[in-house]
Amino acid sequence: MELVRSSGRTVTDVARELGISSESLRGWVKKAKAAEPGAATADSTGLSAADAAELKRLRKLTAEQAKTIEILNKATAFFAKESDR
Known part of the structure; x- marks a missing residue:
């Protein structure tokens, strides 16, 4: 080289x-x-290996948090209906 x-x-x-x-x-x-x-780059995305790993970790965390928010929204709606009875 x-x-x-x-x-x-x-x-x-x-x-x-x-x-x-x-x-x-x-x-x-x-x-x-x-x-x-x-x-500067480890793959075709232009990200270093460390940055690619961090991006993967953050995307996974974001997906988990989105599921949690969805469950909490459903629970809120359920308890709101229950309290109206």
């Missing part, structure tokens, strides 16, 4: 010089960039 970065040449050119597949080198470069501290 360092050779690709420091030389300013394309992955294909560097791979040809080294006698390896350009796809292999491209994959290694991609993995190395993802492993760097502060790597």
Whole structure:
């Protein structure tokens, strides 16, 4: 990866010089960039792995809270009817 970065040449050119597949080198470069501290993206969403995990956790929490609110609204309606009797 360092050779690709420091030389300013394309992955294909560097791979040809080294006698390896350009796809292999491209994959290694991609993995190395993802492993760097502060790597901006871990997937196609543009989120880091930590941000993606946090988003998943928050979406789950939001769904659980929406269910709780629905149950409480139904309970409120039920008890409102009961108190009118």
